[in-house]
Amino acid sequence: VGEGCQGNSIVYKSKKAERFHVKMGGPGSGKGTQCEKVVAKYGYTHLSSGDLLRAEVASGSERGKTLQAIMQKGELVPLDTVLDMIKDAMIAKAGVSKGFLIDGYPREVKQGEEFEKKIGAPCLLLYIDAKGETMVKRLMKRGETSGRADDNEETIKKRLDLYYKATEPVITFYTSRGIVRKIDSELPVDEVFGHVAKAIDDLK
Numbered sequence: 001v002g003e004g005c006q007g008n009s010i011v012y013k014s015k016k017a018e019r020f021h022v023k024m025g026g027p028g029s030g031k032g033t034q035c036e037k038v039v040a041k042y043g044y045t046h047l048s049s050g051d052l053l054r055a056e057v058a059s060g061s062e063r064g065k066t067l068q069a070i071m072q073k074g075e076l077v078p079l080d081t082v083l084d085m086i087k088d089a090m091i092a093k094a095g096v097s098k099g100f101l102i103d104g105y106p107r108e109v110k111q112g113e114e115f116e117k118k119i120g121a122p123c124l125l126l127y128i129d130a131k132g133e134t135m136v137k138r139l140m141k142r143g144e145t146s147g148r149a150d151d152n153e154e155t156i157k158k159r160l161d162l163y164y165k166a167t168e169p170v171i172t173f174y175t176s177r178g179i180v181r182k183i184d185s186e187l188p189v190d191e192v193f194g195h196v197a198k199a200i201d202d203l204k
């Protein structure tokens with residue numbers, strides 16, 4: 001789609017001057033919560049790779065069954081599957097979107113490289129940072145009502161391990177490009193959002 005700029009949230013800028021923001025951070029750090037607020041204020045299109053995958057599972061398709069087994073174990077779905085879903089969702093909105101907010105992708109450095117080859121380079125990565133113990137506490141609480149098969153103690157531990165091993169290096173990768181804004185997510189939701197909004201406004 002485009003060319004341009006930088007990702008735990010990443011903002012991409014395309015040839016058409018659309019913007020692509022990427023939001024990253026560990027499971028339960030508050031990405032989804034902050035994305036909703038960004039959508040309300042800036043009107044960007046929110047693409048959560050996890051939500052796209054869960055929609056495929058909910059459809060009951062054969063592919064969804066395979067995905068569910070991977071997600072229940074807290075492992076990563078193959079790169080091409082997620083990238084194709086994001087790309088299709090972006091193409092569907094390309095004409096009408098003010099910009100894209102990509103949540104929970106890339107999960108590993110290789111995914112980031114493929115995203116740039118097929119879609120474009122981001123110009124802002126919002127890194128929503130919370131402590132491991134905070135993320136576990138939030139996810140256990142969310143699990144009381146989320147109905148998500150992966151919000152249980154055993155899978156949460158695996159998701160966190162994989163986050164530190166595979167996903168944190170993505171942040172290091174984009175830090176070297178100077179597009180990362182680290183946001184402290186231990187603060188109350190509205191204060192976190194104040195910092196998120198400032199990072200986005202600073203791009204303008």
Ligand SMILES: Nc1ccn([C@@H]2O[C@H](COP(=O)(O)OP(=O)(O)OP(=O)(O)O)[C@@H](O)[C@H]2O)c(=O)n1
Nearest residue numbers: 027028049050070071074075076077082104105
């Ligand atoms: N790019 C992605 C996004 C998600 N997943 C799979 O979907 C699960 C849930 O992803 P997501 O909804 O992004 O959850 P988390 O970031 O772990 O937590 P949260 O919903 O709280 O953001 C992951 O554990 C993983 O199995 C994946 O493989 N690749």
Ligand SMILES: Nc1nc2c(ncn2[C@@H]2O[C@H](COP(=O)(O)OP(=O)(O)O)[C@@H](O)[C@H]2O)c(=O)[nH]1
Nearest residue numbers: 027028029030031032033138142187188189192
């Ligand atoms: N105390 C507190 N809780 C939060 C904050 N952000 C999110 N949460 C809660 O933490 C849980 C995980 O948040 P979510 O947005 O789903 O995180 P994600 O996994 O990164 O997408 C939810 O139950 C939220 O209500 C925050 O800034 N402060």
Ligand SMILES: [Mg+2]
Nearest residue numbers: 031032048050
């Ligand atoms: Mg989420």
